[in-house]
Amino acid sequence: MPKSKEFISSSESDSDNDQPKQKKKKVEKKEKKEKTESKKEEKSSSSKGPGGEYMFQLSKMRFATVSQFRGNVMVGIREFYDAGGELKPGKKGISLSKDQWKKLKEHIDEIDDAVKDLS
Template identity: 85%
Template sequence: MMPKSKEFISSSESDSDSDQPKQKKLKVEKKVKKESKKEEKKETSSSSKGPGGEHMFQLSKMRFATVSEFRGNVMVGIREFYDAGGELRPGKKGISLTKEQWTRLKEQIDEIDDAVKEFS
């Protein structure tokens, strides 16, 4: 009758016995490392693709900056999203900037940042 568990293997095979648990442990460690790398990638990757193919950058829980194309024009948006049955959908609250408006905003970032600091 063969033992059902490796625990019942005789002590004369102790070398293989000690190797096997280490191998199992390595598999678990590899799995944990793989999962943590996925999490790191999520944290370091600032952009994801939205349902419409737009690039989405999360600003807070349900607020995103997006880069998309609308009627042949590149648009930068800041919008609140809502959960529609497990799918993110854009809400009414938000603004879309043309490429030119986005450029103007970027040119004024330092002055806007200084104004914010006055209130902080």
């Protein structure tokens, strides 16, 4: 018949088996914190694409890019596809000139409000 909690001494409840669990939890919390920090770094950092453009990952295969086309700076949002281990731009996307980009930034607060309103 199992012992009730009344008969278990305090030395048994603070056994060595409990201590590694606590240490493991601390390690897990530390690992989670490191993973979160590395995700933040990934989101905030850019990489150089094959054409020399700056690439900012938005989702798995969607990127915001800053590049030059015929001497003009362009900001793009585009889906990419994997072509034998190399990322290539797909058909779905848009490129904005510097003027269009500035205009979009002017409306960003209004766009945020509309998103909140519809959410």
